[in-house]
Amino acid sequence: MGLMSPRTGTIALATALVAAGGCSLAWFEVPYGSTHYHPTYAVRLDTPGLAAGWADDVFIGKVTAREGVRRTDGDRLLWTTYRVEVQSALKGKVSGSVRVAQEGGDDPLRRQRIVVGEAPALLPGRTYLLATRVAPDGWHTAPSNFLPLELAPDKAGSDSGTDPSAEWREGVSHPVSQRDVHPSAVSRAADPAALYARARLD
Helix, strand or coil: CCCCHHHHHHHHHHHHHHHHHCCCCCCCCCCCEEECCCCCCCCCCHHHHHHHHHHEEEEEEEEEEEEEEECCCCCCCCCEEEEEEEEEEECCCCCCEECCCCCCCCEEECEEEEEEEECCCCCCCCCEEEEEEEECCCCCHHHHCCCCCECCCCHHHCCCCCCCCHHHHHHHHCCCCCCCCCCCHHCCCCCCHHHHHHEEEE
16 A cells, blocks of 8 residues: 555544544544734834834733634734733733733634744733733733733732843833834824723723
């Protein structure tokens, strides 16, 4: 017998099991493939000062759950959304439990894992320092050129010199402006508080 691909072999095995069992059903999950995108951005978010200059909010939050994947209405981009409990805000008016969205995720329709840029996916139970903008639909978006800073739980609220977020506090105090940064939805909104209210989950 010639060699067959893993996918073909899985399908053949499932077919054989169904045939052997009569009305029995064999269940299996087709594995996801991966597609990696490396977009080019007009702005940089690779230092605390640059990210703070771009962001509506810089905050420390604990990821309490991964919700799932969603698409934006206009550009059909895939985003993975998480519930995040805000522990402290360094910049902005973010508070409570909010929805944070990262670019990419597992597309259940195409069975593709979409990986955008180099930012690691957020993990439930972990605490991060995040720089985000509030989207009109109520998401706190973290684009793929922003790398979340994971914090140990005992460092998340610390103001000591050993606090890993100390550099970010300095960045918020001295944000760096960039020529190609577009105004955020919050800065353009007639009622910014309404955007923040839409983004809260509690």
